Amino acid sequence: MRQLDREQTLAHLDYQSVADACAEVLRLDRAGRTACPPRGFMPLAEDGTLLLMPATDGELAITKLVTVHPRNSEQGRPTIQGEMIILDAATGTRKLMVDGGAVSARRTAAVSLLAAQRLAPRTDTPLLVYGAGTQARTHLEAFRDGLGIRRAFLHSRTRRRAEALAADMNEQGMNVTVIDDPRAVLEEVRLIVTATTATEPFLPASLPQDTFVAAVGAFRPHMAEIPAALLQQGNVIVDTAEGARDEAGDLIQAHEAGAFQWSDAVTLESVIVDGQPPNGEGPVIFKSVGQSLWDLAAGRVLVQSIDP
Numbered sequence: 001m002r003q004l005d006r007e008q009t010l011a012h013l014d015y016q017s018v019a020d021a022c023a024e025v026l027r028l029d030r031a032g033r034t035a036c037p038p039r040g041f042m043p044l045a046e047d048g049t050l051l052l053m054p055a056t057d058g059e060l061a062i063t064k065l066v067t068v069h070p071r072n073s074e075q076g077r078p079t080i081q082g083e084m085i086i087l088d089a090a091t092g093t094r095k096l097m098v099d100g101g102a103v104s105a106r107r108t109a110a111v112s113l114l115a116a117q118r119l120a121p122r123t124d125t126p127l128l129v130y131g132a133g134t135q136a137r138t139h140l141e142a143f144r145d146g147l148g149i150r151r152a153f154l155h156s157r158t159r160r161r162a163e164a165l166a167a168d169m170n171e172q173g174m175n176v177t178v179i180d181d182p183r184a185v186l187e188e189v190r191l192i193v194t195a196t197t198a199t200e201p202f203l204p205a206s207l208p209q210d211t212f213v214a215a216v217g218a219f220r221p222h223m224a225e226i227p228a229a230l231l232q233q234g235n236v237i238v239d240t241a242e243g244a245r246d247e248a249g250d251l252i253q254a255h256e257a258g259a260f261q262w263s264d265a266v267t268l269e270s271v272i273v274d275g276q277p278p279n280g281e282g283p284v285i286f287k288s289v290g291q292s293l294w295d296l297a298a299g300r301v302l303v304q305s306i307d308p
Contacts, residue, residue: 001085001094002306009102012305013298015142018110019117021297026269028057029293036293038242046071049220051082053292061089062299064292066100068219070197073133073161080104080134086299096302101134107294109138111239111268112193112214113146115286118271119237119278120212123147125190128182130202130225132156132165135195135216140169140176143191151175153189155182194218194225201250205229211283215250219289223249226285228259234285235278236265243289251287 004012028034040052048069055062066082073079082100087093116123127149129136136154143149152169154176156162166176179185183204190210194203196217201224203213213234218225231254238244244251245262254260268286270276278284 002096004096004098004302006099006102009099009302010106012302013102013106014301015106015110015113015145017301017305018107018298019114019142019146021301022107022111022114022294023272025057025293025297025300026272030269030273033058034293034296036291036296038246039290039292044069053295055292055296056089057296057300059089060086060095060296060299060303062086062292062296064100064103064295066104073158078134084295084299086303096299096306098302103295103298104290105134105138107298108135108216108288108290109142110298111288111294112139112216112286113142115237115239115268115271115288116143116147116191116212116214119284119286120147120191121210121284122190122212123149126185126188127152127191127193128185128189129154129193129195130156130182131193131195131217132158132161133195136193137165137169139193139195139214139216140165140174143193144174147191149174149191153177153179153182153185155179196225197223198225199223199249201225201227201230203227203230206233207283209282213283213285214288215285216288218249219247221247221249221252224253226250226254226287228254228257230283231260231285234283235280236260237268237271237278237284237286238265239268239286239288239294240291241265241267243291244287247289248287
């Protein structure tokens with residue numbers, strides 16, 4: 001079994017290729033050709049989480065073991081660590097073991113890219129990113145590569161990390177500016193990414209109707225980035241209905257407060273397979289909590305890239 005370290009794994013996971021693979025996996029899922037059990041979840045010390053995610057398309061099978069420790073960033077350690085094994089579904093023969101953190105980073109941003117390509121009313125404005133961690137970086141890269149975004153604003157409670165990320169992205173040809181007050185640019189931007197561990201909503205209660213928000217933080221019920229009032233105004237699309245009900249803190253809290261109904265949310269599968277548009281007027285809010293089908297899609301890209 002061949003093993004790929006983090007850099008080798010990243011080198012084989014082009015954002016657009018993974019986004020296209022995610023769309024194809026959704027079509028396979030609709031056709032009943034995939035299996036994706038709910039991911040296993042176990043709390044760990046220091047506010048950590050252990051996640052176990054299997055999936056198969058009948059030809060390949062994957063299982064990913066990942067730990068998430070938000071406090072690691074304060075000590076300069078990786079927030080997400082893990083491994084993913086890709087195997088032949090018919091024989092169990094192990095094909096690859098790859099870096100699970102790299103897979104999570106790339107496939108999450110690729111799913112947001114897929115949603116933005118299908119749903120964003122406008123892609124001709126700067127991008128505003130909340131957060132300065134791994135997902136902030138990968139979303140800057142994905143929107144640059146897949147949407148042609150060259151100018152972005154970056155806001156984080158840890159300005160030092162934001163400045164380091166901005167400097168790195170600027171060296172790669174982007175124009176990324178660190179800002180202290182996101183409200184100053186909200187009239188200018190129509191693409192927003194929230195990638196934080198916030199437990200209190202920080203987006204405004206209202207945004208212009210032609211705004212697209214990719215909300216990838218708030219992956220536990222007690223977390224929140226999006227206020228209930230904005231959810232009421234917007235069109236909510238979720239990457240997975242089951243995952244959102246279990247883990248999307250923004251939506252769970254708004255539902256419990258009577259400000260959001262699960263029946264109002266559209267799944268990304270419906271968008272991709274059925275061409276279903278958002279339910280009404282208002283900003284598009286894509287809420288992503290992740291599922292192992294996205295890891296399976298990344299596994300398909302890895303195997304095809306290494307053994308075409």
